[in-house]
Each structure stands twice: as structure tokens, then as C-alpha cells.
Amino acid sequence: MRRRATLLLSAILVPVGVITLIAMVLLWPDGDRSSLSVTSPYATAEGVSFEHGTVREVREGDCPSSQPTVDAGGTALTCTIADTQPAKGGDVIPVEVTPELAKTDAVEVGDEIRYLDLSTVMQGGAAPYVFVDFVRSVPIVALAVGYAVVVIAVARWRGLRAIIGLVGALVVLAHFILPGLVEGRPPLLLGLVGSVVIMYGVLYFAHGFSARTSTALLGTVFGLGVTAVLAAWATDAAHLTGVGDENAYTLVNASDGLSIFSVILCGLIISGLGVLNDVTITQSSSVWELYELAPDTPGRRLFSSAMRIGRDHIASTVYTIAFAYAGAALPVLILVSLYDRALIDTLTSGELAEEVVRTLVGSIGLVLAIPLTTGVAVLVVKAVDPKSTGGRDDGGIGATTAEPAGTPGTLAPGARLVALGGPGARRRTEPGA
Template sequence: MGTRRRANFLLSAILVPLGVITLLGMILLWPGSDASGIQVADPLATAPGTSMDVGTVQRVVLEDCPSSQPTVDAGGEAQQCLVAHTQPDAGGSLVPVELNPEIARSGQVEAGDSIRYLNLDGVISGAGAPYIFVDFVRTLPVAALAVLYAVVVVSVARWRGLRAIIGLVGALIVLAQFMLPGLVEGKPPLLVGLVGSVVIMFGVLYFAHGFSARTSTALLGTIFGLAITALLAAWATDTANLTGVGSDSSSALINAAPEVSLSGIILCGLIISGLGVLNDVTITQSSAVWELYELAPGTSTRRLFAGAMRIGRDHIASTVYTIAFAYAGAALPLLILVSLQDSSLVSTLTSGELVEEVVRTLVGSIGLVLAIPVTTLIAVLVVKAVGARAVHHPPAGHAADEPTPAVLAAEESVHTHAGGVPADPLPSRRELRGQRER
């Protein structure tokens, strides 16, 4: 009991000051200026006399483009294009919404779709007044997918899944209320990213997994991984000259808020991007150590660490693939475009279009890989001090449940060396005879 108290006291002695320092940093870095004076052009804003309307597509046909009517009136020939005859949500007769060539080639506009279109009827009068397609209205399908996601998570993970979803909402609030306004105001991006990420991890881990030595161990490993990721991100952003310029969103942001540092935003993004995967590997590794120890409480510290690291190495391999493929999937159109260019692989990967994704993958992977042995070591030391939960014994007259394949594999992982030799061999006949004599 005294060892358990000392272990919990040591964890508290480390995490409580870290939490206090993080909260103080959040208070000092909290954005104080009003950003309402910063104006960014609304992509859906319209000129005087025009409006952005919403309607439901009734049919899509290939016919004369409505925008070609002035050409026809001048004696020219009308062009053919796809037109979506749409029923406005505000009421009235069908309007011919002209589809741009990119959307027309995709073939995604179908009857029943809800679309947003630009109404130029107040600017161009006559039969040729065009209605131009702008975007789909995706509120219903996205909301349905979000509800399905919540139902699946809660159904499988139950109360812990519900707490995880609530924690995710809290994390988004920290991102929206602290980190984004802080970056716009020009606060130090390294401190904003690190402080905001640690606050998120404190809240998410303890809220979703509860207050326990296991959770505290995962939190320590996560903070270590965040620190490594932040340092590497700061070095890589400067050394690799990640400027962040070149995209339309970057140009619009720098014009609206000149005090914003695009390279600082990239630095903060490198820290945030690894949060989810880092949290995943640390909590999983901490749980693995606890479960292995409960299966074999007599395992030595060295063997428990070795067995848990065998699990960690498998996790490292799969997680590295996860990060790389996640970023590759997000940048797939850009990858295809760059692959069509006549350039070498090294030049392609280090080009301005792809280098940010490459650096993000490498920085995040290094942080999570180093976090696994640190988390494992902390978890082994803590679990040996705190001890395992009491083992449940079935009532008299009832057979114990058969161990599952996962339990058998875990037991084998603990009791077996990497070469397949049992770590705790059976006692010899001489040892048994000596034990009987004693």
C-alpha cells in the first residue's frame, strides 16, 4: 500500500505542476484583441442585385446554354451544355441552372440533389438571364453521417465512447476559442500549439478514460511525444524553409491579417496533426502493460518491458503506415498532378507542393515512435509499484472461463523470449525435491 501511494504521489508530483504551468500559459497566451475588424471575403457573397439561392434539381438535360442567348440574339450559334432544371426552395417556377464544365464532366448532379446557385436575374434581364451552379447543399448527408458515427461509437464503446465524443467537442472548442484566435493575433505559434495541445490531452484522456495511474502514464508519454514533435517541428519549419505561401487560402489570409505568420501556422499545424495518433499509441501501450502484468503478476520488470515493447513495435509499424497513407489520401489530387510532371522523385517530394506533407509525416512519426518506449517504461515502473487489480475467482462449483486466443497470445508474449525460449522454465526435478524437503 505504501508503494502504491508513493507511485501515485510521484505521478501527481509530475502532472499537477505540468497542468498548472499549462493553465498559466493558456491564460497568458489567451487572445485579447477583437478580431472582428479583420475582414475576409465570403466565397458565397454576391454583388448588388444578385442572390445565392437554394433549390432541388428536377431533371438534368443537355441543351442550349442559357448564357449563349445573347450570342443567339446576335445571329450566332448556341453552345450545348448540361442544364439542371431546379425548383427553388423559396417557391416559383423551375429555373435553368447552368453547370460548369468541371461539374458536368463529373456527372454528380442528379435529380433530387439540393444545390446552391447564383441568381443573376437582377443583373441580366431577359430570357438569357443565367442561373449558375455554385455548390451542393450537404447539410443532411453530413449530419446523418455524424449521427451514425456517434451511434456506432457509443454502441461499441458505450459510456467511454460517449465521453470520448464529448471530449472531442471540448477539444474543438479549445481549438476554435484559443488556438485559432491566438494565431490570428500573432501569438508565438510554438507556444500556442504546445499549450493548446497539452490542454486538450489533459481533458480528453482523463475525461474519456478516467483518473487512474494507467491514464496518467499515457498522459506522461503523450506530453513527452508532444514535446519532441514541437521541437522537431520548429527545427524542420526553419531548416526546410516551409513558408506556407502559394495557395489561394494563404494569400487570402495574409491579405486579411498581415500579422499572421504562415510559417508559424505550419509549425502549429505540425504539432496538432499528430495529436490523435500520439494519443492512440500511448493509451494503447499503457493498457497493454497493465493487461500483461495482470495476466502474469510475477513477471520481472525487464521481461514485462520486453514483452510490451514487442507489442509496441507492431504498433509502430502499423501507425507509421497510418500516418503516411492518411496524408497521401488527403493530398491525392495533388499527388496525381505532381506525378504527371517530368521531374525526379526527390524533386517531387521536396517541392513546395508536397514538402509540407512529407515533413508532417516525418515529424509526427518520430514523435510517436519515441513516445512508445518512454510510455512503456513509465507504465512498467508504475504498474510494478501500484500492482494489478485483484484477480476474479469463480464461485465454487463453477468452472472458470476458457482463456481467449488474445489472452493466450498475451501470456505467451510475457513468458516467452523473442527467440521462442520460455522466460520462466519449469523447475527441475532437483528443485521440486528440494521444495518438498523444505
């Protein structure tokens, strides 16, 4: 039974894995981006450079960019100025802070900032030093290290493997999916193949090779397939163009061969990876844990118990996805809420339609993956005992009948000691027992 269950899972997952690898090789980008022309916002003209330094003082004063107005007899505008000590040394310089940022009072003494040095090309026509951004390296690195420490401390080696798996997933995204989209590869195949490769690597690397992990992977692949089909239909039916986004405009103007439709379609498939992986591995583990607590539970009852856990997971996941988007898109939601429009018009508008479709498509895929994963896990767990089989293989060679109630290691009155073996085995009854 154990061998049969393992062969069954392998008969499904091994061919899927081989086909996925072959498709990945065929879809692998060749690195040709000659048709793409994007101007980097960090590119500078000759004599202009990006510098960074430490803010020593924040004050209100005459804007350096108002100097031409003053020279003409006008009145200088007032703005926020961050007196900054350049990292490369030298005197403190006045960096003009943009009005939008000045309203937030975000620039404080001691902040590390990045600014544009125009001192060699601007002579009285504009501010020679203009604020660009904050230097966030230290806090972000500290958060990343803290996150890794917490994950490893709680999950131990499995947590470390999960972090390494995440790095591998980002490598697949950066070197396969994104360049493939740029070069015009089929977005549906690209997103599906890349996602399956990521899930194979992440699940087996983080959770190990086992029937439990294989069951979760099978449910994940099924959920990805459902998500891909729904994404292909919804992207076309809902007319998701993506042109309402500034970055989309940049991509449209950068290349005639790059389709925003393709980017949206691939994004719908990838966006559900994390939550889908979460629910499938949870359901698979739930079935195994329930079985270990009560090995004699019938399969139908085991499925029902695990699905009660799955329903709770579905209920929590529904608003988890919605709130995750709401938190990331608060400025858009605030703007849309200020418009005098009906609710249905707001939800189906170009500003929100893409995120609404992404949430619904991902949710349907993960909801359908839960009963499939649970059913497969129940079938496998009834055939594969995850615990040591010592003494529990009924009818196995060398097994003995369970001891009747009484003192451990002794035989109760009327009991018989039966030895089971191969052909010619003898059955012996103790005299007087």
C-alpha cells in the same frame, strides 16, 4: 508503494497542468481582428442571393449565358442545365452547371443544390441562375449520427465520453488556437499549450482518473514536446513557406501581421495529436493487461513484452500516416507524378515538402513516446496493483499464508496456520497437524 507511485505521477502532471493553464490564460486571444480583412466568397452584391432547391431534370441545352451571342447572330454554346424547383416555391428554373462539374455527371435528379440567383441584376448578360454547391446536410448528419451510435454501442459510456471530449477539443481549437494565430500569438507556445490542454481533457474525460491514464498522458506530453522542438527546427530548416497553397495566398493578402510560417508550425504540432494519443494509451493499457495476466513477471520482461506490441504499433503507424495523406491529396499526387522530375526533387518540392515534413515530425514524436510510456507504465504498474488487493498483500495486516495443495478450506498434513497481526499477535499451531 501505491501512495508513492501516485505522488510521483502527480508531482509531474499537476505542475505541468497548472503551468499550461496559466500559459493558456496569458495567451488567450482578445478577439481583436481589426487588422484582418477577408472577403467572404459567400458575400453577395445587393439584389443577389444564394438559394437552394431540388433538381427535377438534368439535360443538355443552350447555355443561358450564351444569350447575348445568340442575340448578336452567333451560335449558342451547349452546356448542362439542371431544372430546379426552388425551396421557397415558384416555377422550375434552369440552373446552369459549370463545365468542370458537368464532366463528372455529379448532378442528378433529386439532388438538393445551392445556386446563385442573379435574375434581378443580370438582364441577358449572363446566366441568371448559376450552380454553386450541393446541400449535404442530410448525408453528413446521418453519417455523424451513425458514427456516434456505432462508437457508443461498442465502447459504451467510454465511447460517449470520447465523443464529448472530441467536441471539447474542437472548442479549444476554434476559440483558442485559431484566434490566437490570427492575432499573432507565438505559434510554438500556442500549439503546444493548446495540444496539452486538449490531451488533459480528452484522456481523463474518456478514460477516467487512474495511474494508467496518467501514464499515457505523461507519454503524450513528452511526445508533444519532442514534436514541437522538431517542428520548430524543420519548419525553418526546410524553408516551409506555405505560399504554394491558394488558401495561404488568401491569408497572406488578408493581413500583414498573420504569418504563414506560424500557421505551418502550429499545424505540425496539432497534426500528430490523434495518433500520439492512440499509441500512448494503447501502450499503457498493454502493460496493465500483461501484468494482470502474469503479476509475477519481472519488470524487464514486462517492458520487453510490451515493447513487442509497441514495435508492431510503430510499424503500422508509419504507413497509416503516409496513406492517410496520400488518400487526402490524390489530385496533387497525380499532378506531381505527371511532371518529368526526379523523385527526390518531387518529394522536396513546394507542393509536397510540407506534408513530408509533417509526416516525419509527427512520426518521430510518436515513436519516441512509445518506449517512454512503456517504461513509465512498467514502473508504475509494479508499484500499483490495478486489481483488488484482497488476500494478495504479502505481509499486510491480517494476511494469511497461502494454503498448501489439498482440499480447499482444509489444512494438509504438516501445515501450520499462522495469524499475523500487530504487536502481541499470537502464533498458534494446531495440535496434531
